[in-house]
Amino acid sequence: MKFKVVVTPKKAVLDPQGNAVRDAMRHLGMPEVQSVRxxxxxxxxxxxxSVDLETRLHGLCRDLLSNPVIEDYALERNGMAPKTTARSRSKRR
Amino acid sequence: MKFKVVVTPKKAVLDPQGNAVRDAMRHLGMPEVQSVRxxxxxxxxxxxxSVDLETRLHGLCRDLLSNPVIEDYALERNGMAPKTTARSRSKRR
Incomplete structure (x- = not known):
């Protein structure tokens, strides 16, 4: 079974890497780029x-794969629409 | 307009970061993890x-955002299904 986890910086957190990419894209012929994360x-x-697979996977997303202080994560199954998406905020214990 | 670019290592390329994550997940209560990329x-x-926006974006994906030697990229618009997905292989000039 395949899962996809996307970890993104929270909106309120500065993303210097994204800003560097944005500036580079602007300089390389795409001045209309507004923001990059x-x-x-x-x-x-x-x-x-197993039954509790996704629960355990959410636990590892929170504890290992993302930093809940500055990052959100989304968990998708089989490349399907993220029905099982959970923000770290709402899943924190 | 929002775009999403996913850059992944090619299948034939070793992914030491992914292997490290896989081993960590196995040690942290998910022994059934087969592989992580x-x-x-x-x-x-x-x-x-503009009309040629996606064309230019594909160009930048190839030249700036990914390394076509070891990485593939997929370009999606507005979080839609990747109709406009293009592998770097097929788009190389």
């Missing part, structure tokens, strides 16, 4: 599919 | 929408 994208291949 | 995810906000 850079995040991580993880493709995870999991064998089998 | 780590890529970049860029959210790009563009003002207006």
């Amino acid at each position: 850079v995040g991580k994208c993880l493709e995870i291949d999991v064998a089998g599919g | 780590v890529g970049k995810c860029l959210e790009i906000d563009v003002a207006g929408g």
Whole structure:
């Protein structure tokens, strides 16, 4: 079973890497670029599919794959629409 | 207009970062993880929408945002299904 995790910096957090990319794109022929945010994208291949798989995966997204202080994450299954998306805010214990 | 660019390492290329994440996930209670690939995810906000916008964006994806030797990219518009997806292979000039 394949999962996709997208980790993005929170809106309120500065993204210097994104700003550098934005400036570079503006200089390379796309002056209409307004903003760029850079995040991580993880493709995870999991064998089998136990009942609490997604719960445990959400736990690892929060504890290992993202930093809930400055990042949000979204968890999608099989490249489907992110029905199971969860922001770290709402999943924090 | 919002675009999303996902840059992933090619299948044939080793991904040590992904392997490190896979091993960490296995040690932290998910032994069923088979593989992890780590890529970049860029959210790009563009003002207006000229005709050749996507063409120019594909050019920048190839020249600036990805390394076509070891990476593939996918370009999606507005979080829609990647109809406009293009692998760097097929778009190389």
